[in-house]
Amino acid sequence: MYRHIIKSKVYKFADLKDLLAKASPCRSGDELAGVCAATYEERVAAQITLADVPLKTFLNEVVIPYENDEVTRLIIDTHNVNAFGQISHLTVGDFCDWLLSDHTTTETLQNIAAGITPEMAAAVSKLMRNQDLIAVAKKCEVVTRFRNTIGLRGHFSTRLQPNHPTDEPKGVAASIIDGLLYGSGDAVIGINPATDSPAAVANLLRLIDNLRQQFDIPTQSCVLSHITTTLQLINEGAPVDLCFQSIAGTGRTNASFGIDLALLDEAYDATLSLNRGTVGNNVMYFETGQGSSLSANASFGVDQQTCEARAYAVARRYNPLLVNTVVGFIGPEYLYDGKQIIRAALEDHFCGKLLGLPMGVDVCYTNHAEADQDDMDNLLTLLGVAGCNFVMGIPGSDDIMLNYQSTSFHDALYLRKVLGLRPAPEFELWLMKQGIIDDKGNLLSVNPAHGLLAGGIT
Amino acid sequence: MKKVIKPADPLIALQEYTAARIAIGRAGTSIPLKQSLEFKLAHAHARDAVYSALAVEALTVRLKQFELPVLHLHSMAGYREQYLQRPDLGRKLSQESVTELAHGATPADIAVIIADGLSAIAINTNVIELLELLIPMLRFAGFTLADIVLVEQGRVAIGDEIASALRARLSLVLIGERPGLSSADSVGAYLTYNPKPGLTDELRNCVSNIRPQGLTYKQASKKIFYLVQEAFRRKLSGVALKDNAGSLHE
Numbered sequence: 001m002y003r004h005i006i007k008s009k010v011y012k013f014a015d016l017k018d019l020l021a022k023a024s025p026c027r028s029g030d031e032l033a034g035v036c037a038a039t040y041e042e043r044v045a046a047q048i049t050l051a052d053v054p055l056k057t058f059l060n061e062v063v064i065p066y067e068n069d070e071v072t073r074l075i076i077d078t079h080n081v082n083a084f085g086q087i088s089h090l091t092v093g094d095f096c097d098w099l100l101s102d103h104t105t106t107e108t109l110q111n112i113a114a115g116i117t118p119e120m121a122a123a124v125s126k127l128m129r130n131q132d133l134i135a136v137a138k139k140c141e142v143v144t145r146f147r148n149t150i151g152l153r154g155h156f157s158t159r160l161q162p163n164h165p166t167d168e169p170k171g172v173a174a175s176i177i178d179g180l181l182y183g184s185g186d187a188v189i190g191i192n193p194a195t196d197s198p199a200a201v202a203n204l205l206r207l208i209d210n211l212r213q214q215f216d217i218p219t220q221s222c223v224l225s226h227i228t229t230t231l232q233l234i235n236e237g238a239p240v241d242l243c244f245q246s247i248a249g250t251g252r253t254n255a256s257f258g259i260d261l262a263l264l265d266e267a268y269d270a271t272l273s274l275n276r277g278t279v280g281n282n283v284m285y286f287e288t289g290q291g292s293s294l295s296a297n298a299s300f301g302v303d304q305q306t307c308e309a310r311a312y313a314v315a316r317r318y319n320p321l322l323v324n325t326v327v328g329f330i331g332p333e334y335l336y337d338g339k340q341i342i343r344a345a346l347e348d349h350f351c352g353k354l355l356g357l358p359m360g361v362d363v364c365y366t367n368h369a370e371a372d373q374d375d376m377d378n379l380l381t382l383l384g385v386a387g388c389n390f391v392m393g394i395p396g397s398d399d400i401m402l403n404y405q406s407t408s409f410h411d412a413l414y415l416r417k418v419l420g421l422r423p424a425p426e427f428e429l430w431l432m433k434q435g436i437i438d439d440k441g442n443l444l445s446v447n448p449a450h451g452l453l454a455g456g457i458t
Numbered sequence: 459m460k461k462v463i464k465p466a467d468p469l470i471a472l473q474e475y476t477a478a479r480i481a482i483g484r485a486g487t488s489i490p491l492k493q494s495l496e497f498k499l500a501h502a503h504a505r506d507a508v509y510s511a512l513a514v515e516a517l518t519v520r521l522k523q524f525e526l527p528v529l530h531l532h533s534m535a536g537y538r539e540q541y542l543q544r545p546d547l548g549r550k551l552s553q554e555s556v557t558e559l560a561h562g563a564t565p566a567d568i569a570v571i572i573a574d575g576l577s578a579i580a581i582n583t584n585v586i587e588l589l590e591l592l593i594p595m596l597r598f599a600g601f602t603l604a605d606i607v608l609v610e611q612g613r614v615a616i617g618d619e620i621a622s623a624l625r626a627r628l629s630l631v632l633i634g635e636r637p638g639l640s641s642a643d644s645v646g647a648y649l650t651y652n653p654k655p656g657l658t659d660e661l662r663n664c665v666s667n668i669r670p671q672g673l674t675y676k677q678a679s680k681k682i683f684y685l686v687q688e689a690f691r692r693k694l695s696g697v698a699l700k701d702n703a704g705s706l707h708e
Contacts, residue, residue: 164478
């Protein structure tokens with residue numbers, strides 16, 4: 001039981017789970033779940049109370065019982081006590097000030113990452129303003145490698161997302177070529193397939209792999225099929241670079257996705273064994289998003305942002321190349337408007353980075369959310385300042401397969417221009433060699449005789 | 459002012475292969491204004507569709523041709539903003555509507571339930587034409603129909619409660635789908651055999667994207683009719699039915 005008194009009104013919070021939920025900034029998903037604060041005052045009372053909770057408490061009081069949930073077991077069993085040592089004396093509130101302190105550097109944060117549990121990260125994020133989330137995330141640097149180097153300070157990458165409603169190979173190829181000529185695709189060329197049939201997925205994998213080899217592109221490919229499909233394709237010898245899976249922060253949600261840690265272990269080992277990376281061997285690509293556990297009726301009364309942070313415990317077990325929070329895809333019943341989407345994205349990016357993950361964000365919205373391109377411009381710019389590793393690159397922001405709006409090839413170029421950011425170094429060199437950008441990173445006019453136009457679609 | 463002739467964008471040829479917004483050019487590195495305004499217009503259509511209202515009176519007049527009573531119901535979601543944030547309320551009938559349905563209904567095979575969903579415009583513009591093809595097919599095959607229901611601020615699952623109260627063996631919910639940038643007026647049809655409150659989506663079959671530029675009324679009515687027949691023949695709906703629906707994609 002936690003309590004706080006404001007002007008003779010006594011606020012009581014049943015347990016840590018309740019306190020975290022009531023301290024969470026307002027969002028529709030927590031209202032839908034009935035776990036959020038009832039008044040503005042109660043929310044701040046919860047935040048004041050949470051600030052006084054020692055970080056050590058999070059190791060003794062779990063939000064979902066250890067016996068019931070394999071994600072809780074993962075969090076507790078893999079907690080690094082040595083890394084925790086440096087912050088073990090702090091309360092959540094002290095931790096907030098400590099994170100912001102000028103003495104806390106990139107290196108300090110890297111050293112303690114394994115000592116921070118997702119719930120600690122979620123808790124401190126709830127006390128932070130947007131600018132705090134940005135300032136601390138910017139201090140984190142998480143670098144990963146496969147055929148290029150992603151996440152270096154001053155660099156900013158994109159997943160080229162060339163989706164097509166029927167997986168038509170030439171349609172997919174056309175979007176890939178368009179994207180490459182706009183400098184997109186250094187994080188991954190990643191397709192959401194319209195069907196999960198192994199044969200169709202294998203066709204798409206071969207399509208990207210052939211193109212990559214033909215033009216010697218230093219990037220990686222991925223078709224975002226279910227992990228069981230990917231496993232089957234690995235066994236059949238398909239050219240799998242990265243293994244994709246959607247993951248969440250409770251075992252029951254993961255079960256609703258048809259996965260558990262054992263299956264993820266198996267797929268991770270299988271993908272590693274292919275040894276296809278050239279400069280590194282980060283082989284996993286995960287997607288997450290606030291609200292998925294409530295949507296699967298598997299949130300155990302835990303607020304959606306804490307559930308999301310718990311998904312990062314799953315992700316970091318597998319040294320992923322990319323973790324993407326698909327923040328605005330889930331719809332207004334979880335994140336109602338631009339304000340909530342922006343806040344959630346900054347929280348996810350901060351929590352992921354703090355826990356040591358290579359975070360990217362799908363800066364996106366659906367047509368029934370109270371959001372538009374201006375909100376996405378704001379969020380994209382904030383994420384650029386915060387040092388986000390990557391965003392999506394979609395022709396004209398319009399995903400004609402998934403029917404939602406994300407960031408365009410142009411959006412990434414805008415961000416690189418206004419913030420002086422550059423693509424992954426290996427990919428940047430390739431863009432120069434291909435005559436797509438000049439040595440200052442400026443986009444050049446497309447040569448009508450460019451090989452990608454002449455020979456890219458076959 | 460002298461018109462400047464710009465050289466053609468060499469990427470244009472790629473547009474042949476996909477409806478994606480490729481080869482849209484650039485102003486600096488940004489999206490040119492013309493393209494930006496086109497996008498805004500498409501988004502405006504989608505937004506207007508989300509906030510459009512069911513044309514209850516006009517629809518009621520046109521539904522008279524089917525010579526069935528037409529009921530007007532409302533979900534527990536009082537208004538659109540609440541509907542968007544509380545899907546649970548859109549799945550339940552308001553207390554008044556529950557009372558209205560409480561009078562004893564005669565059992566029927568099929569309850570046709572028309573809901574605004576996320577695009578009332580889709581219903582207002584497409585549902586009568588679809589039913590003009592579908593209802594005669596159903597009747598000719600010997601199916602009996604319950605009262606037609608118009609429900610405001612409704613989600614798919616509200617059909618379970620309604621059809622169950624109407625003592626129908628199958629519910630056919632026609633609902634406005636979430637608008638996309640290229641289509642703000644798509645109707646979705648959801649079939650549920652043996653409907654009762656509390657069912658989940660894997661027990662339904664869906665026929666999606668019904669509109670003149672998508673799945674035409676003729677194609678849609680044939681598909682729905684096929685699924686209705688199969689549902690009654692096999693006494694089920696949902697994933698198990700879909701797996702065997704070989705002609706579904708023809």
